[in-house]
Amino acid sequence: MAFEPDNELLQDFLIEAGELLNGLDQQLIELEQSPDDADRLNSVFRAFHTIKGGAGFLEVHPLVEVCHRAEDIFNLLRNHEITMNSRIMDVMLQVIDVLNDMFDALRGGQYPEDVSKAFLKEIEGLAHQDDAPAPAAPAEPAPSEASARAEPTPATEPMADEDDAFDRMLADLDAAESESPSASGGADDLISDEEFESLLDELHGKGKFQAPTPEADADNAEEASSAADSDEITDEEFEAVLDGLYGKGKGPTAAAPKADEPAEAAAPAPSPQPAAAKSEPPKPAAKPAESTKPEAKAKGADAHKAPVETTVRVDTERLDSIMNLVGELVLVRNRMNTLKSTFENEEIASVIATLDMVTSDLQGAVMKTRMQPVKKVFGRFPRVVRDTARTLGKEVNLELEGEDTDLDKNLVEALADPLIHLVRNAVDHGIEMPDDREANGKDRAGTVLLSAAQEGDHIRLSIQDDGSGMDAEVLRRKGVEKGVVDPDTAERLTDQECFELILHPGFSTKDQISDISGRGVGMDVVKTAITKLSGTISIDSVQGEGTQINIKVPLTLAILPTLMVIVSGRKYAIPLSVVNEIFEMADKEVNVVDGQSTITVRDRAVPLFRMTDWLALRGEKPGTRCETDQVVMVQHGAQLMALVVDSVIGQEEVVIKPLGELLRVVDGFAGATITGDGHIALILDLPGMVRRNTGRGRQRLRSVA
Amino acid sequence: MNQAMEKTRTAEEYDEELEAQDQGPLSRWVNFTVDDETYALNVLDVQEVLRDAEITPIPGAPDAIIGIINLRGNVVTVVDARTFFGLEEKAWDENSRIMVIEVASGEIVGLVVDSVAEVIALPQTVVDQAMMAVADDRARHILGIVPQDEKLIILVDMKSLSEISTP
Numbered sequence: 001m002a003f004e005p006d007n008e009l010l011q012d013f014l015i016e017a018g019e020l021l022n023g024l025d026q027q028l029i030e031l032e033q034s035p036d037d038a039d040r041l042n043s044v045f046r047a048f049h050t051i052k053g054g055a056g057f058l059e060v061h062p063l064v065e066v067c068h069r070a071e072d073i074f075n076l077l078r079n080h081e082i083t084m085n086s087r088i089m090d091v092m093l094q095v096i097d098v099l100n101d102m103f104d105a106l107r108g109g110q111y112p113e114d115v116s117k118a119f120l121k122e123i124e125g126l127a128h129q130d131d132a133p134a135p136a137a138p139a140e141p142a143p144s145e146a147s148a149r150a151e152p153t154p155a156t157e158p159m160a161d162e163d164d165a166f167d168r169m170l171a172d173l174d175a176a177e178s179e180s181p182s183a184s185g186g187a188d189d190l191i192s193d194e195e196f197e198s199l200l201d202e203l204h205g206k207g208k209f210q211a212p213t214p215e216a217d218a219d220n221a222e223e224a225s226s227a228a229d230s231d232e233i234t235d236e237e238f239e240a241v242l243d244g245l246y247g248k249g250k251g252p253t254a255a256a257p258k259a260d261e262p263a264e265a266a267a268p269a270p271s272p273q274p275a276a277a278k279s280e281p282p283k284p285a286a287k288p289a290e291s292t293k294p295e296a297k298a299k300g301a302d303a304h305k306a307p308v309e310t311t312v313r314v315d316t317e318r319l320d321s322i323m324n325l326v327g328e329l330v331l332v333r334n335r336m337n338t339l340k341s342t343f344e345n346e347e348i349a350s351v352i353a354t355l356d357m358v359t360s361d362l363q364g365a366v367m368k369t370r371m372q373p374v375k376k377v378f379g380r381f382p383r384v385v386r387d388t389a390r391t392l393g394k395e396v397n398l399e400l401e402g403e404d405t406d407l408d409k410n411l412v413e414a415l416a417d418p419l420i421h422l423v424r425n426a427v428d429h430g431i432e433m434p435d436d437r438e439a440n441g442k443d444r445a446g447t448v449l450l451s452a453a454q455e456g457d458h459i460r461l462s463i464q465d466d467g468s469g470m471d472a473e474v475l476r477r478k479g480v481e482k483g484v485v486d487p488d489t490a491e492r493l494t495d496q497e498c499f500e501l502i503l504h505p506g507f508s509t510k511d512q513i514s515d516i517s518g519r520g521v522g523m524d525v526v527k528t529a530i531t532k533l534s535g536t537i538s539i540d541s542v543q544g545e546g547t548q549i550n551i552k553v554p555l556t557l558a559i560l561p562t563l564m565v566i567v568s569g570r571k572y573a574i575p576l577s578v579v580n581e582i583f584e585m586a587d588k589e590v591n592v593v594d595g596q597s598t599i600t601v602r603d604r605a606v607p608l609f610r611m612t613d614w615l616a617l618r619g620e621k622p623g624t625r626c627e628t629d630q631v632v633m634v635q636h637g638a639q640l641m642a643l644v645v646d647s648v649i650g651q652e653e654v655v656i657k658p659l660g661e662l663l664r665v666v667d668g669f670a671g672a673t674i675t676g677d678g679h680i681a682l683i684l685d686l687p688g689m690v691r692r693n694t695g696r697g698r699q700r701l702r703s704v705a
Numbered sequence: 706m707n708q709a710m711e712k713t714r715t716a717e718e719y720d721e722e723l724e725a726q727d728q729g730p731l732s733r734w735v736n737f738t739v740d741d742e743t744y745a746l747n748v749l750d751v752q753e754v755l756r757d758a759e760i761t762p763i764p765g766a767p768d769a770i771i772g773i774i775n776l777r778g779n780v781v782t783v784v785d786a787r788t789f790f791g792l793e794e795k796a797w798d799e800n801s802r803i804m805v806i807e808v809a810s811g812e813i814v815g816l817v818v819d820s821v822a823e824v825i826a827l828p829q830t831v832v833d834q835a836m837m838a839v840a841d842d843r844a845r846h847i848l849g850i851v852p853q854d855e856k857l858i859i860l861v862d863m864k865s866l867s868e869i870s871t872p
Contacts, residue, residue: 660781663782671780672773680774
């Protein structure tokens with residue numbers, strides 16, 4: 001196969017993986033200092049895994065081969081099957097160098113060279129240590145595969161391609177011309193001048209090609225007046241030719257709208273003269289000539305740019321700064337609204353009302369500029385599914401739903417990797433082998449349904465497969481075996497909580513390690529990525545019927561819907577995404593179980609925490625129970641928690657302002673925001689808050705759940 | 706909220722500067738006091754001085770960090786100079802000021818001081834000499850000490866403020 005990756009995808013990969021690669025160097029060195037740092041081993045392992053995944057998708061096999069082997073070694077390292085030594089370190093640093101070379105090659109548009117077998121062997125050899133029993137050599141694809149791989153594409157090929165296209169175009173034009181003898185030769189040149197660009201653009205994506213020859217231009221000038229008449233006709237005729245060639249008249253040309261109808265008629269057998277007669281009622285010849293000529297000339301002078309563009313490429317940084325400014329404006333608007341009542345002036349009130357409205361519209365409009373259809377991510381999946389299914393010998397159909405759902409550009413990008421993991425997992429773990437499916441009375445081909453939909457201010461993405469589903473009991477057992485939960489806790493987990501065990505680091509039920517999944521990194525990475533986007537992930541599964549994974553992410557990351565509460569007289573914002581319900585403290589009974597206050601909500605014991613304790617300043621006394629206290633029920637992972645606050649103010653959409661570097665060390669705050677009255681409210685980061693305030697948190701929480 | 710620039714330069718000062726020009730290039734320093742000591746920060750490091758701002762405290766923050774303020778829509782961390790210099794805390798009074806300065810990380814930080822006096826001009830040669838005299842690693846924020854009008858002015862560099870949260 002030839003090396004023609006989607007350019008944009010390749011660039012994305014180079015940037016993302018390039019960063020990882022840069023980080024790897026540093027991390028390896030640090031590992032040398034502290035070879036037993038489990039976190040670091042994990043992160044190095046993941047970095048290789050991620051690079052491998054991306055390279056696999058782009059079919060850069062030499063990269064995959066190296067990363068795969070490096071990953072194997074780190075897998076053994078983190079499982080303590082072998083220990084870090086200087087030999088491993090030396091080889092790994094060599095691996096980094098090799099990878100860097102490959103990246104350089106890719107950046108230069110070259111397919112990287114295959115790595116020498118000896119080097120690959122050397123990496124594999126690291127698995128065998130004198131002081132440790134040699135584990136089985138990692139499963140590898142047959143070496144012969146490598147030799148049958150893509151050949152490097154010469155850098156000159158694109159040029160040749162364009163030349164070919166040019167020739168082909170000319171030939172096609174000639175053919176079209178001969179089929180419609182009525183059109184004049186001069187007109188042909190004129191049109192090609194304009195339309196070549198769009199055609200080439202369609203062919204090559206970018207207008208690199210410096211189209212018409214000087215002669216063509218000269219012809220233009222000469223024939224300008226005489227060909228004016230046929231100008232209009234051939235415009236449309238050209239559309240017809242294009243349609244004939246490329247199926248659809250996509251070219252965004254000036255003539256396209258009016259040419260649509262005749263083009264359809266003309267497509268099967270070009271007969272431009274009558275078609276044009278229909279759309280262009282008889283007119284003085286000079287008139288159309290005037291209207292079209294300047295355009296053609298302007299284009300010629302414009303170094304033959306692509307025809308009339310309706311879109312502008314804008315640096316996302318610029319969009320971000322506009323977004324920030326709008327955020328400021330929203331805050332000013334909010335303050336104005338608060339002040340409105342103090343003026344008692346109708347005129348001012350009405351001005352403020354208008355400002356309010358315009359600001360809201362502006363905010364919406366700016367948000368829209370950042371929106372992209374989720375299609376951009378979904379577009380990758382047919383390939384992912386097909387390749388994965390083929391490797392595994394499975395039959396899988398992928399169905400896509402709601403591809404046109406718009407969401408924030410940052411989100412679209414950030415969601416790509418987690419979704420690829422999930423879809424691969426669905427094919428690998430979810431869908432059974434065709435024979436097994438048949439035996440169970442299912443279609444031989446499994447189905448993976450990927451859907452996106454907007455639900456209020458959230459986007460719901462779901463990955464659903466009709467595979468074997470998950471067995472809660474097996475997960476429970478595995479969880480205990482892997483030390484993810486202790487046996488007592490495991491007993492008390494609900495099925496849903498069992499499913500969510502797979503989100504823990506190092507949890508994989510697949511015994512066989514494959515190229516695709518099964519190392520227990522995927523889901524952990526997914527969970528982390530989704531949480532970072534202030535999204536949630538939930539898993540539902542019915543054994544024998546399939547699994548559904550739901551992801552909920554906010555529509556945009558710039559503006560956060562929050563619940564404003566007061567604790568110790570200060571305002572705090574709790575992200576609304578974690579809030580389940582709010583109720584009065586007064587009518588609830590608090591019990592203390594094992595030193596932990598709990599409150600019973602609908603027959604369920606929920607751990608209770610006083611925010612006055614959590615958010616106490618130095619020297620402040622812990623709060624006491626108060627009749628007016630209110631309780632905010634929040635969701636922390638699968639765990640419900642009841643937070644006691646002084647009072648609840650209400651819902652407010654806030655713009656997140658990051659806290660300074662100095663406050664990086666302070667856990668529990670996602671940032672700050674400036675409220676309508678100009679004050680600052682801190683935005684709580686629930687996971688951080690829990691981490692900070694309940695050292696033994698998780699275990700204790702589980703035990704009262 | 707009352708945020709005002711306190712950047713005044715009197716005629717006398719200007720005259721002094723002109724006189725001092727004989728001694729070579731000048732550098733300007735913002736004088737401020739903390740616990741009866743006079744300190745000075747290079748004027749280039751000081752963005753503005755606030756008379757008053759509502760400081761929102763951060764639960765769980767390091768001792769020296771008093772909280773955050775809203776500086777025209779930006780959230781700025783505020784540090785107490787007294788705690789940073791290892792002195793007793795003192796309540797905010799009418800002379801207290803927040804000096805808005807840039808620290809090593811490029812972050813903008815507010816520094817609460819007892820008072821801000823004036824901008825003085827020092828000949829670069831005097832500053833250079835003072836800087837050489839101090840080579841104490843324990844007080845890296847102290848650049849040097851300059852005698853001025855029968856008192857000592859401690860020239861400081863607050864760039865190291867960015868390290869307070871990484872003990």
